[in-house]
Amino acid sequence: MMSSRTFRRTALAVFALATSSFTVLAAPLKVAYSDWPGWTAFAIAGEKGWFKEAGVDVELLWFEYGPSMEAFGAGQVDAVMVTNGDALVTGAGGARNVMILVTDYSNGNDMVVALPGINSLKDLKGKKIGVEIGFVDHLLLLNGLKKAGMSESDVELVPTPTNQAPQVLASRQVDAVAAWQPNSGAALKAVPGSKAVYTSADEPGLIYDTVAVSPQSLAQRRADWVKFVKVWDRIVAYLADPKTRDDGIKIMAARAGVDPKEYADFMAGTKLLTLAEGAKVLAAQTDGFDSVLGSSKIADEFNVANGVYAEPQNVKSYIDASLMAEALKK
Secondary structure, eight states: OOGGGOOOTTHHHHHHHHGGGOOOOOSSEEEEEOSSHHHHTHHHHHHHTHHHHHTOOEEEEEOOHHHHHHHHHTTSOSEEEEEHHHHHHHHHTTOOOEEEEEEEEESSSEEEEEOTTOOSGGGGTTSEEEEOTTSHHHHHHHHHHHHTTOOGGGSEEEEOOGGGHHHHHHTTSSSEEEEETTHHHHHHHHSTTOEEEEEGGGSTTSSEEEEEEOHHHHHHSHHHHHHHHHHHHHHHHHHHSTTTHHHHHHHHHHHHTSOHHHHHHHHTTEEEOOHHHHHHHHHOOOSSTTSHHHHHHHHHHHHHHTTSOSSOOOGGGGBOTHHHHHHHHO
């Protein structure tokens, strides 16, 4: 994932304090978003005027990832774009939210990158792996180890901030790092011959990306949120059409402040979901990674086990699939 997705637990205190005075803001709908392709894509709708065409006034507010959640917790926005796991973290900190739209899942942007000569996770048995403990790529690593017939005790975890992963791998202090783009890609470039031995593409649905709305705003502005959700399909279609895809990526890259060609490389690692595809995984009542509910339950167990928060969350209360279903009918 992008470095901006880093979440700081210290923000939880901010959420707890802020929500006591949370108020729903008047029109337009204020939505905080940050640099992840599945969210940056909303810049296309903003620039093209598609929200106004849909009959809803939306103000998109650009943040780094952590500050976007802090803004939500402080009541400065009606909604924030977060992973399903971080929706739970945000809620556990006091900023209640409901996921009404799933935009995509990570499809390879999160990686375990190993030094030359290491070709699989099994080759890492007894070796050191740099990872940010308690964060999403720690979860990715544990999932990979489990599928390889191993556990956390088979390796030595070395706490490593994601944005330092390339330097730590290059220094050979560890045998592998787990990180998200652009840091995972930078690690690959920093060590010639290194390779990704496990990625989020190996476990689709481990990390879903969503739009989470405050319960107050959802209750008062539900019809407007349905219109907001419906615009998502137009964005996905624009990026799927070869005739308009480059223009869409150009808008996204400009929003993120990077070269369009570089930004295009991130797209393959993000599986955008159409409204129909997203509605299916948001509504499904399964326990596996094929649903937001199942994926979130796994994230909840991980968060509690790693002390991200103390008490398990009522995961179902964080999901409302009815808006996507209604948007599909209109």
